[in-house]
Amino acid sequence: MPWLEWLDRQQDVQETSTVPYRLLEPVAKLGYGDPESENLLIEGDSLAALKALLPYYGGSVKCIFIDPPYNTKSAFEHYDDNLEHAKWLSMMYPRLIYLRDLLRHDGSLWVTLDDREAHYFKVVADEVLGRKNFVANAIWEKSDSPKMDSTLFSSRHDHLFVYARDIDRLKLHRVQDPNALAHYKQVDDQGRRYYTKPLRAMGSGEDTREARPSMFFKLTAPDGTEVWPMKPDGSEGRWRWGPKKVEQEKDRIDWVKGRNGWTANYRIYADTSQGRPPETIFPHGLVGSNRTAKAEVKAIFGEETTFTTPKPEGLIRHILELATDPGDLVLDSFLGSGTTAAVAHKMGRRWIGIELGEHAQTLCCPRLKAVVDGEQGGISKSVKWTGGGGFHFYRLGPTVFDVDNQIRQDIPYAHLAAHVWFIETGEPRRSREKDETPLLGIHEGTAYYLLYNGILGDKRVDGGNVLTLRLLSEIPAHEGPKVVYGEATRLSEERLASLGVVFKQIPYELKAT
Structure with a gap:
């Protein structure tokens, strides 16, 4: 090209x-x-x-x-x-x-x-x-x-x-005709436009209990009242939906209380696939x-x-x-x-x-x-x-790394954790939870850990930022491969390989850019 x-x-x-x-x-x-x-x-x-x-x-x-x-x-x-x-x-x-x-x-x-x-x-x-x-x-x-x-x-x-x-x-969404949407006068909390119709079947000649017995059942209004699909003349009607669909589409049912009691309506949403x-x-x-x-x-x-x-x-x-x-x-x-x-x-x-x-x-x-x-x-x-x-x-x-490519001493754990996770996985790390263990997450079967800034409560130079057998047994376990970032390790290359661990030393193996 x-x-x-x-x-x-x-x-x-x-x-x-x-x-x-x-x-x-x-x-x-x-x-x-x-x-x-x-x-x-x-x-x-x-x-x-x-x-x-x-x-x-x-x-x-x-x-x-x-x-x-x-x-x-x-x-x-x-x-x-x-x-x-x-x-x-x-x-x-x-x-x-x-x-x-x-x-x-x-x-x-x-x-x-x-x-x-x-x-x-x-x-x-x-x-x-x-x-x-x-x-x-x-x-x-x-x-x-x-x-x-x-x-x-x-x-x-x-x-x-x-x-x-x-x-x-x-x-891309299609452009809606404002005139076509004029009928959809209500908007839900997700911004979708809709209007409502009575859930009771009306005026079809098939709107009686006798015509569709399975559509005659009670619904429960917001205050616990039992509501049946009764017609204005007092005869037994039916719902437009059966019990299974009522359960599946319950979020589309709106209840309105009038002087004659509760009425169940259902929402009809504008079809955003239509339009030009x-x-x-x-x-x-x-x-x-x-x-x-x-x-x-x-x-x-x-x-x-x-x-x-x-x-x-x-x-x-x-x-x-x-x-x-x-x-x-x-x-x-x-x-x-x-x-x-x-x-x-x-x-x-x-x-x-x-x-x-x-x-x-x-x-x-x-x-x-x-x-x-x-x-x-x-x-x-x-x-x-x-x-x-x-x-x-x-x-x-300030930059995460100083002019000598060293991690700045005042960098919070969460910032360095996000940096490590992103350069290893290419995925964002947006968790707002406070990190309480060195496990950053598992991506495509590999677990990633960061030993930094006393995450384990031990801020000694030779303490919680150094990978040892004891420390490895204390951090969250993972059966698959593991990548561990830390200041140093006391384990040999052979021992790390046998444990399925790739160790990367901070700051030398941590990409600054």
């Missing part, structure tokens, strides 16, 4: 793997709302932050949306957007590598760009994500009127590149324009805001409706004014937002606090957003 050459390309390719792992340090006073929330707002360079996320979120993100600097040779207050082509590609290439590695196998990447770098990006993205995983180049109608001072063409669109992590596993496939033109009437986006930001921050390049909430909503379901994880590593996180939050998705510089605090943080408090701008009314949830704020901390 052809690839794109640029100044420093080989250096960029090689240095991608040498970016050091850094810690993410919480800033409790800048977090907001529900302390159990999984949403993360991170202040710092996106490259280092993406690398720091890998041990915890590798292969976990369902949808990534990024709106990187367009290289417009304009002087933005919040970005150095005056980059030469080679420097712009040097910035994007390693970030694409880490974004790819964070995606789920059924996930997708969405990138907005204009004509200056779009076609260069396409070639680089084909190399990193695989040409077969290119899905579409959609066109977003960013302007709703021509610029009369344009000398040649008045640009009315931006590109929206869509890539799959694995095209064979990607599924998404099209590659995103008109401003559907998703909003630059004018829409600027008005949304000014409504939040006032006329004094100088952030001039936001995306409209409707555009992000359309993307998330196509690419995600409630509860999925969404990532934006060029968060800007916070639009992606705000929309994901309102739509019931989990999110991670990364933004460089102080306006992670001055723009993103206040906007997302307003979302938690129930602000009614953007898509809020259309998705019935009233507030809730929360987020944690993080800054990039």
Whole structure:
């Protein structure tokens, strides 16, 4: 496959793997709302932050949306957007590598760009994500009127590149006709639209107990009342479902209490497999324009805001409706004014937002606090957003390893454990449980252990960080192969082999990058 050459390309390719792992340090006073929330707002360079996320979120993100600097040779207050082509590609290439590695196998990447770098990006993205995983180049109608001072063409669109992590596993939702969905006026706690009908059979001529005796049985209302399928005239009717289906579909039954007692209804959900496939033109009437986006930001921050390049909430909503379901994880590593996180939050998705510089605090943080408090701008009314949830704020901390490739003495056990697990298995380690034993987990039949920082309660130099026969008998057993990280071992190579143990010495055999 052809690839794109640029100044420093080989250096960029090689240095991608040498970016050091850094810690993410919480800033409790800048977090907001529900302390159990999984949403993360991170202040710092996106490259280092993406690398720091890998041990915890590798292969976990369902949808990534990024709106990187367009290289417009304009002087933005919040970005150095005056980059030469080679420097712009040097910035994007390693970030694409880490974004790819964070995606789920059924996930997708969405990138907005204009004509200056779009076609260069396409070639680089084909190399990193695989040409077969290119899905579409959609066109977003960013302007709703021509610029009369344009000398040649008045640009009315931006590109929206869509890539799959694995095209064979990607599924996008179809676009629903609003008129067809008008009947589905209720929404459950997972965001699915539905309406209800009485569970008692009605008006078919076959709605009597005599016609279907097995459909005449009692149900129990929420207060314990026995309810039978009686018709309004007092005669015996029947249910639409038999006892087996009632048990299987009990979550679809809604109870309503009226003056004549309880009525059992059942939910009919909108079929999301219906509708039309998404099209590659995103008109401003559907998703909003630059004018829409600027008005949304000014409504939040006032006329004094100088952030001039936001995306409209409707555009992000359309993307998330196509690419995600409630509860999925969404990532934006060029968060800007916070639009992606705000929309994901309102739509019931989990999110991670990364933004460089102080306006992670001055723009993103206040906007997302307003979302938690129930602000009614953007898509809020259309998705019935009233507030809730929360987020944690993080800054990039020191590297896991110092300049001499030694583990920093103050690195918590959980951070090093996540690092070891990821470099050994390629899988994230997101357990919030406190580690009480050296067993990190079992992956494909192999158990992984980390003896570090007195995990066994013995912090002597020759204590719990050194593998001995006694210690091996005390840690959680595993019948299959074992990989043990520690400061030293008192067992010979032959003895380790006979016990099915591969010992790796910290820090010499622990990869720093």
